[in-house]
Structure formats: structure tokens, C-alpha cells
Amino acid sequence: MVNTPSLVSIIIVSYNAKEYLISCIEACLQSKYQPIEIIVVDNGSSDGTIAIIHGKYANNPHIILIPLEKNYGPAYARNRGIEYAKGKYFAFLDNDTKPDVNWLIPLIEVMEQDKSIAACQCKLLLMQEPNRIDYVGDYLSQYGFLVQEVQGGELDVGQAENMKEILSAKSAAMVARADVVREIGGFDEDYFIYVEETDLGWRMWLKGYRVVYIPSSIVYHAFGTTSKFYPDFANYNVRFHGCKNYILTLYKNFGRWYIWRVLPLHIGLWLAIACWLMVKGQGRDSYLILKGIWWNIMHLPSSRKKRKLIQKSRKVTDTELIPHILRKRPLKYFYQKLATPHKVGHADSWYRPK
Secondary structure (H helix, E strand, O other): OOOOOOOEEEEEEEOOOHHHHHHHHHHHHOOOOOOEEEEEEEEOOOOOHHHHHHHHHOOOOOEEEEEEOOOOOHHHHHHHHHHHOOOOEEEEEEOOEEEOOOOHHHHHHHHHHOOOEEEEEEEEEEOOOOOEEEEOOEEEOOOOOEEOOOOOOOEOOOOOOOOEEOOEOOOOEEEEEHHHHHHOOOOOHHHOOOOHHHHHHHHHHHOOOEEEEEEEEEEEEOOOHHHHHOHHHHHHHHHHHHHHHHHHHHHHHOOHHHHHHHHHHHHHHHHHHHHHHHHOOOHHHHHHHHHHHHHHHHOHHHHHHHHHHHHHHOOOOHHHHHHHHEOOOOHHHHHHHHHOOOOOOOOOOOOOOO
16 A cells, blocks of 8 residues: 555446446445545436435535436546546546455555556456456557457456556546546547547557556456447447547547558448448448448548647657557458457457447
């Protein structure tokens, strides 16, 4: 434990998952790291979440509830939580997670000792099968899609027990320095959902910081709750926002040489996926991918402004950065992921954003 513990602001975004949310809050309250504050940002839930939180935690000064009038998406909601947060560190959790009592201790210790680390990824295990890994960090492939060295659903047999650098941390369970998050402008609210934390981590790297995975910090995740309760909504988000946000992230953060090398190929692969889905009779899914590409065309002026700001303030070149964040995979890897159902996800889990 650090000698002078710093306040950690735990920011939880909630949307129509009151049972999971209460479990998450209760687990946070049992944390052996103190001091903490818990900020719940509710995205316009209609399941009674607000009333339950008011009734159960009205007298707890360490719990702050921020109700939003509608579902603005996680990126916008986390930024509202950041505005209220007073901590030196931000701990982001999804409402369907349950952190171990010691989860914050190794994260804060590492970050206090190494000021170059801007964010840490917890070891995410599947809540339903805690002997299986959900997520331990990702990297960028040469095609612009995210890849993992340890796949979701794998048995946890010690293959992810070393601290390592990663491209970005999944906001289902991550801790970040508050000053760095504010320095880079928080989450990009154009993302709504998916890849927003990839963009955040990438921008941290460009500012000269690092993002790492800490295996001794354990958080359990009830994977796929959105798909379970709102399958149509989840499918729309995956196809449209997934495609839209991947392209936007590459466009904003790559330097001039890499953007011409990777982005055209990346868009071409999205078009190939759209054609593949059309052949399979999934016309609506194909349309949503094309809609994601079209969004980037229509919003090119605003995206160009964001890109200019990022590129102007970057402190690390792509030549310096790429070895830390890129892992090459053969094209066959992505085809197999697309064509073969995943154990814990969808058949398209290779491009399904985290």
C-alpha cells in the first residue's frame, strides 16, 4: 500500500441493469483500498435504477448519482462523471462487473511508482466462469483491427500473469491518471459506444505516456449483458458504431505515412465484410457497416479538426510507437474469426469492438 493513499474516483456508467449495478457498488464498497468515491452516471434507465440508488445509498456521502435524461452512450456519460470526480485517479467500471476487494491496491502502487504509466488494465475474468479470461489487453494489427494475445474465453492457466505494455485498457475495468485524462480531453463523445477507450489509450501513448496490464488486479465481468437484454440494439451498435469508430480512431491517431498505408486497406476490409454479410442474406447488417463508412465521409471536416489537434500535440512518432502497440496477424486469422463462432461471443468477435 502507498504511504499516503490518494483518492480514487470510481466511475460506473449504468443503463437498465439495476441488479448488476447494486452488486458492483457493493463490491466497490468492500474495497480494501481507501479513500474512494463512487460516481454512478445513469444513462436514462427505465428499470427503476434511480429510485433504488436513492433509496439504498441516500445517506452514503461517498456515492454520487448523476442521472441523465436519456442514453447518451458510455463515452458521454463517463465524461460527465469525470466532471464531478475529485480523485487523483479515475477507476472506470462497467455496471456488470464485480471487482475483487484488493483490485485497486496493485494498480495504485504501480502508478505511484512509475509516472510514465497513464492507465492500467485489470485482469478481467468471466463472472459466470471465473476460471476463464475475458480480457487482458489488446494491440493494433497491420490491418487496423484490434487483436488480443490471449483470446476471450480461454482457460486461465497462467498465460497472462506478467505485467506488459498494451495499446489500451478496456473501460470495463481500468484505472487512469486524472490529470492525463483531462489533459487529452477525456473520451471522444462522437463515439457513443465501442473503441472509445482504444482512442483514449492511443492518445495517451501519443502524449508520451504508457498503458499497461496488471495481472494482480482482478475484476469479474458478466460478459454480453447488453446483447442479452437488447439484442437488436447491441447488433446496431456493433455494426454501425463499430465500423464508424474504428475508422475514426485510425484517421485521428495515425501519422501521415501510416494513415495512407493502413486506412485504405482497413476500409476495404469493412467493405468486404459488408459484401460477405449481404451474400449471407444479412442485408441490414451490411447496410449498417456502409452507414458507418458514410458517417466518416459526412463528418470529415470535424474529424479533420480533431486529427490536427492530436497530431500537433503528439510527442511520440509512429516509428517509436508502433513496436509497442502493433502485433501482426495473417489475414487468415481474421477470416477464421469471422467464419467460426466464438466460444463466448459472436461469430464476428474479431472485429466486434471491446
